[in-house]
Amino acid sequence: MMNRLIDRLLLICLRAYPRTHRERDGEVLLSLAHELHAGGSSPWREGAGLVRGGVAERLRLRCRGLVGAPWRAALARLALPLAAVSLAVWVAGVGSVDPVPTPRALVPLSDAALPAVWIWLFARFAGPAGTEVGSLLVAALFVLAAFVVIWCALRRRHDPVGATLSAIVLAIAAPAGVVLLPSLLPYDGAWDGVGIAALVAAGVLAPIACAALVGCGSAGSTSV
């Protein structure tokens, strides 16, 4: 009875491993766990070891997929659409900001759109290495923009909650979307459409949030 329970426990824990590993090595692994248990190791310890090993193996496989994903090609394909959208948002958003020589003059930067246009265009035509550099620069600009937004919003006390939320979108969603998302998706051709749509959404979300915030800040400052 006890042995059957232990068998069952180890079998359940073995399921933490990916199917390919279970089919290839499951029998050897279970035999080893049983032998170690017979040699004095606790079944709970062996079970936990199987779960930990299985999870580690899944993570290792996942990371290998991330490294091998053709995310550079995806970025290169996304460059022009994102640049066009960014430019449009920048043109729409810049009108709502007074061009005064105060820190607010930095606010258009928070769109990160105009530099992004040039960087993305450069990246589009500069090949994989340029795409990589361009992506990092865009990500850096988004992070910088987030700090500018936070600084401006908190200093002028304009909707700090909204500003913080927008900044979080800028600081996390945009770089993650632009730089990391292609590598997170299992790119095998069939996912190209979904990946690009997700990237465009992430790329559009940040400038729009920022443009909205700039609009709020500008309206608020004129009423003071």
Added chain:
Amino acid sequence: MAAPVLREPTYFILAALLDGPLHGYAVAQSARELSGGAVDPTAGTLYGALDRLVGQGLVEVDREEIVSGRRRRYHRLSDRGREVLVDEAARLRAAAEVVQRRAAGVNPSPSLPLQRKARLA
């Protein structure tokens, strides 16, 4: 190809295989004895370590056998695995000597072979 850094469990697993091809349970037992009980791998840990070592070319699968209804896989040390293990042992010995000399009040040699990665790269 640079030599991989050996952690303590990996070091003793490789050391266990110096005796020749062993199955998983024997590797675990030997590693435990050689390390004085410091390394006591579970099946999951041992499988992961051996799988990784096979991937790095330090260990090779020797054969499989079925004993008392249980499937056993035997592993053996590759030439590269032996080289890396011996080199790591030399590095550890040199590192120990540094401490022993300093503890004994003797000036340490400035050119101890501690830069293993640089030498093997």
